[in-house]
Amino acid sequence: MNAPTFRNWQSVQDEVLRRIHAREWAPGDLIPNEADLAVEFGCARSTVNRALRSLAGSGLLDRKRKAGTRVAAQPVAKATLDIAVIRHEVEEHGFKYGYQLSVREIAVPPLSVSGAMKIVADARILHVRALHLADDEAYAIEDRWINTLIVPDAAAETFQSVSANEWLMKYAPYTHGEIAFSAMQASAEDAEIMAVPEYSALFAMDRLTWDGEASVTKVRLLFAPGYQLRTGL
Template sequence: MTGQTRFNSWQAVHDEVLRRIREREWKPGDSIPNEDDLAREFGCARSTVNRALRALADAGLLDRRRRAGTRVALHPVGKATLDIPVIRREIEARSQRYGYALQSRQDAVPPGPVRAVLNLGPDARAQHVLALHLADGRPQAIEDRWINLATVPQAADADFAKVSANEWLVDNATYTHGDITFSAQSATAAEAALLGVDAGAALFVIDRTTWHHDDAVTTARLAYAPGYRIQTRI
């Protein structure tokens, strides 16, 4: 009764294991057979099974531990991977005309929270850029950004009137890791005026900070006009 169907690709094994999990043949918390046994059952090499199970573990459906074996995740954590595109490309992808308008740009002492995030001393200055991104001429997002000149000194000479700080940094500053927060916030009066909406409107806000090793590179707040949404499949 064993060898009718052959699962000789890691995709096939992946799909079959996934099926067994979904059909509750293997229930959450259950230990599943080890790789050797599965390889024998599926008629393939252990490395093939390994790759399939690894993919499922990456997706959060399996918990694997050496010696302890593999078991079906107790709480199938839904993981969604979403793309954080450069705003211009996001707008152009919708076949809209991208526009960019620098509002202000100055060397200044950042407010406390920003100073803390950038790990700056109380009197240290940073480059502040406030700009508007437009889609077909309509305000799409406000970019409120602070750039750490200690980490990216060239930013002092960049021409943020032509290219957005967003894009300039992508091309001119590398980062090793970052941190993104998504939230909903009511538009302040200033933001409402810039975006051309009523004060208090619900804005989708993305806060992002990036570091190069231990040095903070930049921290930015992107406040999107009402109607903006991020979508993904799982």
């Protein structure tokens, strides 16, 4: 029954997980502090800290100075999604990637776009629409507005062979952004482009990225029916 010593932070983490799982530490319970656990586990406090901090990061523990560490009563599952360049996503699934540019214009965006991007309502910026294909079938429609005041280089790009999706990832760094997922009915136009029935349910991903205070780009990706965004828990 003598505890083996734990030699690395992952084994400490595993042991903590085991105790939570075995209900030795039930949801809501206060667990021993780092110093005590370090003694018990036979390792340095920083090792315990690393393990517990990581678990707190994944939502399983709630930590507060002075108050101590508690097992989360209602663990909020944290799922991490990897949002890659579409071409890579398609090729990783073993399909042939295709790309068709349909619109490239300098235009005044709708108010919903200029408002979200915090640019003056009558500013003319770059608008790009394109279709991404997997094995010659529609994969996703990209509808994007690019703030050419912030990314002037984009104005020189034709986006005929390299998608804006890919180009921006490489040449337009951002400091932060927002992303939203939803389900949308295909418009008549979208349905025709994708060659799917009208009112099909499409998976929508809306992204808005910022460079400091200035918006970089706003994009809506509409994925063909059947698309799934997956990850582990």
